[in-house]
Amino acid sequence: MEMGVKEQDIVDSALQGSRRDLSRLLTLIESGFEPNLSLQESWTIGVTGPPGAGKSSLIGNFVDYWSSRGDKVAVLAVDPSSPKSGGALLGDRMRMASADSGDSVFVRSLATRNHPGGLSAYISTMIDCLAACGWNRIVIETVGSGQSDYRIAAFADRILLVDGPDRGDIVQAEKAGIIELADIIVVNKSDLEGSEQAAEAITSSLSMDTSPPSVHLVCSHDGTGIEELIHDIENCVPESRSGLRARERLISAWDSRLLNHPELIRVIELLETGRITLEDAIREITLSEG
Amino acid sequence: MKVIVAKPGLDGHDRGAKVIARALRDGGHEVVYTGLRKTPEEIVRATMDEDAAALGLSTLSGAHDVLIPAICEGLIKEDLGRTVVFAGGIIPASDRDALHNLGVRAIFGPGTSTSEILDFLNEVSSRKKSGESVGVGESSEWRWE
Ligand SMILES: Nc1nc2c(ncn2[C@@H]2O[C@H](COP(=O)(O)OP(=O)(O)OP(=O)(O)O)[C@@H](O)[C@H]2O)c(=O)[nH]1
Ligand SMILES: [Mg+2]
Numbered sequence: 001m002e003m004g005v006k007e008q009d010i011v012d013s014a015l016q017g018s019r020r021d022l023s024r025l026l027t028l029i030e031s032g033f034e035p036n037l038s039l040q041e042s043w044t045i046g047v048t049g050p051p052g053a054g055k056s057s058l059i060g061n062f063v064d065y066w067s068s069r070g071d072k073v074a075v076l077a078v079d080p081s082s083p084k085s086g087g088a089l090l091g092d093r094m095r096m097a098s099a100d101s102g103d104s105v106f107v108r109s110l111a112t113r114n115h116p117g118g119l120s121a122y123i124s125t126m127i128d129c130l131a132a133c134g135w136n137r138i139v140i141e142t143v144g145s146g147q148s149d150y151r152i153a154a155f156a157d158r159i160l161l162v163d164g165p166d167r168g169d170i171v172q173a174e175k176a177g178i179i180e181l182a183d184i185i186v187v188n189k190s191d192l193e194g195s196e197q198a199a200e201a202i203t204s205s206l207s208m209d210t211s212p213p214s215v216h217l218v219c220s221h222d223g224t225g226i227e228e229l230i231h232d233i234e235n236c237v238p239e240s241r242s243g244l245r246a247r248e249r250l251i252s253a254w255d256s257r258l259l260n261h262p263e264l265i266r267v268i269e270l271l272e273t274g275r276i277t278l279e280d281a282i283r284e285i286t287l288s289e290g
Numbered sequence: 291m292k293v294i295v296a297k298p299g300l301d302g303h304d305r306g307a308k309v310i311a312r313a314l315r316d317g318g319h320e321v322v323y324t325g326l327r328k329t330p331e332e333i334v335r336a337t338m339d340e341d342a343a344a345l346g347l348s349t350l351s352g353a354h355d356v357l358i359p360a361i362c363e364g365l366i367k368e369d370l371g372r373t374v375v376f377a378g379g380i381i382p383a384s385d386r387d388a389l390h391n392l393g394v395r396a397i398f399g400p401g402t403s404t405s406e407i408l409d410f411l412n413e414v415s416s417r418k419k420s421g422e423s424v425g426v427g428e429s430s431e432w433r434w435e
Binding site: 019020023024026027081082085086087088089090091093094095099100101106107108109111 | 311312314315316317318319320321322323324325328331332333335336338339340341368369370
């Protein structure tokens with residue numbers, strides 16, 4: 001698509017309420033376009049946790065609840081791209097029963113596309129656009145299978161960490177540092193055996209914290225515990241994560257500079273064959289910058 | 291390419307749709323699967339929200355003669371006429387011309403190999419690159435055969 005006038009038309013039309021053009025605008029942002037928007041107030045929540053914990057099913061419950069109360073709910077659901085084929089299976093939408101249900105729900109699936117530094121670079125721009133277009137509850141789903149995936153959640157004001165009954169997975173979250181970021185922890189699938197023990201184990205492992213996140217036991221299939229959870233979310237006072245976000249932006253910009261550096265392959269070869277040291281390699285790359 | 295795989299109609303089997311979704315992923319496409327029992331309106335809305343370049347419709351239930359036309363018309367009405375539409379499943383030969391005339395660019399029978407669908411999408415890409423308009427609401431006469 002040609003740059004310039006056409007893009008501004010799409011931005012204007014999206015701001016005037018065209019869903020079609022909001023959607024096209026998100027595509028443009030995904031390929032690097034940065035719209036000029038005034039600073040936006042937004043309401044955001046990041047939902048993360050191990051694969052299959054029930055994040056999408058849970059978000060489906062939130063969507064129903066909020067949209068039936070007059071809110072406009074937008075979901076950005078992120079799934080990993082396959083490093084081998086570059087393709088992606090974006091399966092979150094399928095688990096959100098009400099994803100296609102009406103004017104007050106907007107669900108967009110995104111692949112990480114192996115962007116250096118993850119999707120982080122674009123998520124905050126997308127959030128600004130959605131907020132500017134009147135979406136007053138913005139939910140971001142990211143699978144917590146790696147550090148950079150968890151990190152996308154840092155762009156939300158509230159973070160919900162979802163786990164299933166086998167607590168083992170949350171150890172991963174502890175390693176990635178996400179548990180410190182979580183405002184609320186959810187143990188989903190309360191209908192399954194082991195979920196109560198999992199919730200207890202998590203609560204007790206957090207008991208040393210000065211202000212531990214609350215732990216909720218819910219079932220997204222039958223709705224048990226969902227209303228209490230939503231009340232907790234609505235009353236959650238978001239922490240300022242501006243420092244963390246600035247850090248994420250810097251890391252992602254740094255990564256992409258490095259990975260797009262014209263000398264990268266040559267320097268890796270030199271390093272591989274032992275002709276230079278790691279220190280030399282770093283110097284080589286920072287000096288030949290430009 | 292971003293592709294939506296959808297299953298209009300009431301039948302409850304989606305093994306085929308899932309196999310196709312996975313094969314397209316392995317072929318390098320970003321695939322959104324909508325799940326079972328979607329109405330034409332829901333499929334059009336999902337195509338809009340996802341800004342998908344292509345929409346694959348899988349039908350077993352003989353839904354093609356009502357639901358596929360409703361989807362094609364819905365896309366055009368919502369200014370999504372650039373979406374490339376293809377269909378798969380059990381569609382009698384006598385109904386195919388009507389679907390092609392609606393702008394469906396390819397119809398794959400039950401035995402089709404997934405690599406043929408990938409070939410189709412590659413062909414779509416190269417035609418689009420050379421400026422040909424092969425969306426459901428666009429003028430090209432081309433169809434995959
Ligand atoms: N028993 C039970 N199963 C559930 C519950 N919630 C979700 N599931 C099932 O768990 C599986 C995964 O659910 P999703 O909502 O797709 O989980 P997810 O965390 O979004 O998964 P990814 O996005 O793939 O990481 C599905 O088969 C759901 O039906 C629940 O409350 N109880
Ligand atoms: Mg999910």
